[in-house]
Amino acid sequence: MSLSRRLLVAVSAVLFVFLGLTGLVLDRAFQSNAEQAQRDRLQSQIYALLATADFIEIDQRLQLGDALPEPRLGSPLSGLYAVIYKNNKVRVWKSPSSVGLSIPRYIQAKRAQWFFERLATKNGQQYFSLNFSVVWEDHFKKQFEYVFQVLEDYDVYNQQVSSFRHELWGWLAAVAVILLLAQGFILRWSLKPLRKVASDIEAVKAGTTDRLKENYPEEIQGLTEGINTFIDSERAQRDRYRRTLADLAHSLKTPLAVLKAGLHNQGQNNVMDDQIDRMRDIVDYQLQRASSAGRTTMGVHTELLPVIERIVSSLRKVHADKNIKCTVKVDSELKFPGEQGDLMELVGNLLENAYKWACQEISVNARLENNNRLLQITVEDDGAGIPDNRKQEVLLRGRRADETVAGHGIGLSIVQEIVSQYGGSIQLDDSPLGGASIGLSIPLE
Secondary structure, eight states, X not given: OOHHHHHHHHHHHHHHHHHHHHHHHHHHHHHHHHHHHHHHHHHHHHHHHHHHEEEETTTTEEXXXXXXXSGGGGSTTOSEEEEEEETTTEEEEEOGGGTTOOOOOOSOOOBTOEEEEEEEOTTSOEEEEEEEEEEEEOTTOOEEEEEEEEEEEHHHHHHHHHHHHHHHHXXXXXXXXXXXXXXXXXXXXXXXXXXXXXXXXXXXXHTSOSSOOSOOOHHHHHHHHHHHHHHHHHHHHHHHHHHHHHHHHHHHHHHHHHHHHHTTOTTOHHHHHHHHHHHHHHHHHHHHHHHOOOSOSSOOOEEHHHHHHHHXXXXXXXXXXXXXXXXXXXXXXXXXXXXXXXXXXXXXXXXXXXXXXXXXXXXXXXXXXXXXXXXXXEEEESSSOOOGGGTTGGGSTTOOSOTTXXXXXXXXXXXXXXXXXXXXXXXXXXXXXSSEEEEEEEEOO
């Protein structure tokens, strides 16, 4: 299920539950108010009857005026009925509207108290009933108790509730439809940037564009920037391999031609050896350059100290005859922002050169600079150093500071290329030890 459908289903479910509960609460509140209104109307009818009633002491009877307070009481089957009982037993009066009907008697009545209840006849007809007991006294202080009972058909209440429910649920349904349409529009509008990202990614896959556009909302700006960085990194890696293979093929043409010519002249073994050495150098350089990973987009980091110690241990065995002291000052918490292979190429080439040129001492230092945003790695030796006029030249492939020392002259060029891929720089200076100091500055962000 798509993200927009998930959101629409979830929000719609919440909306229906909310509107349903709202409808039930409103319906219950209306029923309660309708019942209270019904009670108030019946109470007003009793007050009106009491106002027109008159106790005749001579006959010891209760008499009501000819004009009833409510016209419905005088209309048969009007739905509103009134009955008066004497001493809770004898019915002494009933409204003309109740002629021919079996009116249910009240259940309970106490003096000066109101009782509101629902009553039903045997045939299932229901009524709201309100009764009130009053007492008249004659001049002999004799008391005569009368119960006034007023009833109204339950159908009137049902019609009111039914009408309200019809309008309530109709309006709630209309509101639900409007809100659902609004939700659909809002979700579609809100998720439009994500659909645009998906469309742009498809365009990148199809080759119609190079990268994602930059005008995205800030919530997904980091995502699109990461995707663009990944695309650029992958494209750069692919182009680097392509250029390396092209350079390798082109560079091998001449040595192969010389070897082919040398096959016709077996006496030129030294020429063939030189060309084989040259081919090996070319292959080593091109493959090393192609294998450098550069800065990754997945947050890969490599601990610095274990790699340096492993390289130093290996070089000590190779140059055991020189008995060189190598001091390593690297915090165990420091990490290189890239692959282990790149770190070994960088430090390995620097230390290999240092061991070749050093007389007695080498120093390796690493520290954080520029508010912990820059990793600085420095390798120093006490050798002859690098003349100022050749410091830039030795960074070129195949150039060496001293032709008498064995080597291919590509180590520092490899270091410079890898460092540039990480956005860093290389510095060539004079070391306090007396030889060369080569520093690498690599950004951590």
